[in-house]
Amino acid sequence: MRTTSRLALTGIATVAALTLAACGGSGGGSDSAAGGDGKTMKLALNQNEEHPSFIALEAFGEELSEATDGRWDIEVYPNATLGAQDETIQLVSDGGVDLSIVSAPQLENLNKDFVIFSLPTVFDSVESQMAVINDPAVVGDVYGSLEESHSFSVIGGITQGARSFYVKDGPVETPADLEGKKIRVQESPVFIAMIEALGASPTPMAYGEVYTGLQSGVIDGAENNEVSYFTQKHFEVAPYFSYTNHLVGADFLIANTGVLDSMTEEDRAAFDEAWQNTADNHTQLWGEATEKAITDAEAGGATFNEVDAQAFTDALSPLIDQFVTSDSQRALYDAIAAATE
Numbered sequence: 001m002r003t004t005s006r007l008a009l010t011g012i013a014t015v016a017a018l019t020l021a022a023c024g025g026s027g028g029g030s031d032s033a034a035g036g037d038g039k040t041m042k043l044a045l046n047q048n049e050e051h052p053s054f055i056a057l058e059a060f061g062e063e064l065s066e067a068t069d070g071r072w073d074i075e076v077y078p079n080a081t082l083g084a085q086d087e088t089i090q091l092v093s094d095g096g097v098d099l100s101i102v103s104a105p106q107l108e109n110l111n112k113d114f115v116i117f118s119l120p121t122v123f124d125s126v127e128s129q130m131a132v133i134n135d136p137a138v139v140g141d142v143y144g145s146l147e148e149s150h151s152f153s154v155i156g157g158i159t160q161g162a163r164s165f166y167v168k169d170g171p172v173e174t175p176a177d178l179e180g181k182k183i184r185v186q187e188s189p190v191f192i193a194m195i196e197a198l199g200a201s202p203t204p205m206a207y208g209e210v211y212t213g214l215q216s217g218v219i220d221g222a223e224n225n226e227v228s229y230f231t232q233k234h235f236e237v238a239p240y241f242s243y244t245n246h247l248v249g250a251d252f253l254i255a256n257t258g259v260l261d262s263m264t265e266e267d268r269a270a271f272d273e274a275w276q277n278t279a280d281n282h283t284q285l286w287g288e289a290t291e292k293a294i295t296d297a298e299a300g301g302a303t304f305n306e307v308d309a310q311a312f313t314d315a316l317s318p319l320i321d322q323f324v325t326s327d328s329q330r331a332l333y334d335a336i337a338a339a340t341e
Contacts, residue, residue, distance in 0.1 A: 038071030038267065041098035041259065044088040046080040052227075052289050053101060053158065053251065054078050056282035060274055067270035072263070074099065089254065093150045098259050103160070104250045105188045110150060113142045115323050116332050117157070118190050120316040123248040126159045126283065128340040133157035133250060134279050138335045142328075152254045155275055158282045160249030161290060166229055167221030168214060170240025171305040175199055175315045184210050184222040190323060194246065197315050207232075214238050225249070227286070230293035235302035242305050244312050 043061075047053045054076060061074030082088055082097055085106045091097040104117040116122060123129040132138045134156040143154035165172050165183070172178055179199035185191040187204040195202035203219050213219040214237040221238055223246070229235055253275065263271060294304060324333050 040073040043099040044082040052285035060278040063274040120247040132339040155253040161225030162245040166241040172242035181220040226293040230297045235297040
């Protein structure tokens with residue numbers, strides 16, 4: 001198993017090289033894996049080497065290599081070395097990159113059914129999310145929906161953890177405590193509507209700008225999980241973290257369909273089994289990282305408080321009918337609801 005954590009690669013040069021390497025070979029690298037010979041697959045990740053996702057994905061490659069006698073391996077490229085998520089989606093589609101971890105909002109641009117995974121109140125915990133997010137009986141159709149149109153498959157999901165609000169002046173206990181506050185959001189219709197439903201002012205902003213935005217007063221707060229809250233040092237400038245747990249975010253592993261098709265039946269079974277173990281391992285690592293983040297943030301002066309959970313559920317539930325509008329979306333939403341009862 002090899003990683004590129006210390007390689008001095010530039011995103012533009014690497015993306016260009018990978019794309020050129022993909023040209024002339026159909027099916028996303030199937031030439032190098034012809035006859036089931038295998039290959040070392042490139043996996044794009046936007047997190048650093050200390051993040052639970054990187055650690056779990058390293059183990060994914062090690063398990064796969066062992067199970068296939070070294071025929072298949074995974075080289076993890078952290079820190080967005082291969083580009084932003086929207087760029088790596090295109091690279092996986094073209095075959096310049098074999099695998100990538102991308103968030104649910106990125107896939108919404110290709111199939112609006114993926115909006116279900118970003119809606120508040122769909123999952124009430126990481127446990128309920130993970131009970132269905134890798135279950136083919138529930139998510140198989142939507143995961144396979146991009147194979148023909150974009151030449152990649154969604155293999156499965158890992159958690160981003162439950163997201164909650166944190167503000168400069170607090171604590172937040174009910175939606176009324178957010179009224180009028182400028183809250184940073186991802187540039188997504190769901191996230192914007194969510195903040196508006198709570199009476200706050202949504203402020204789309206790049207993730208890397210949140211600290212200075214809080215520090216300068218451009219925004220009054222943001223929403224994210226405890227791990228990001230601590231690792232990005234947001235607790236230093238927004239010390240009130242309130243457990244709204246308004247949604248549980250998801251990341252997805254996507255894989256070039258041609259590469260998957262080049263695997264023998266046995267190797268594909270090994271790949272799928274290793275992924276399921278990876279998802280379970282990631283969930284455990286996430287729990288441990290969350291506990292550590294809370295302890296360390298509290299030591300740095302942050303406070304964590306419970307909220308009126310029902311008040312937030314009542315305010316956010318109407319978003320389901322607002323965004324679940326097609327028959328396929330309703331079917332997926334109902335299947336998830338039934339599986340998490």
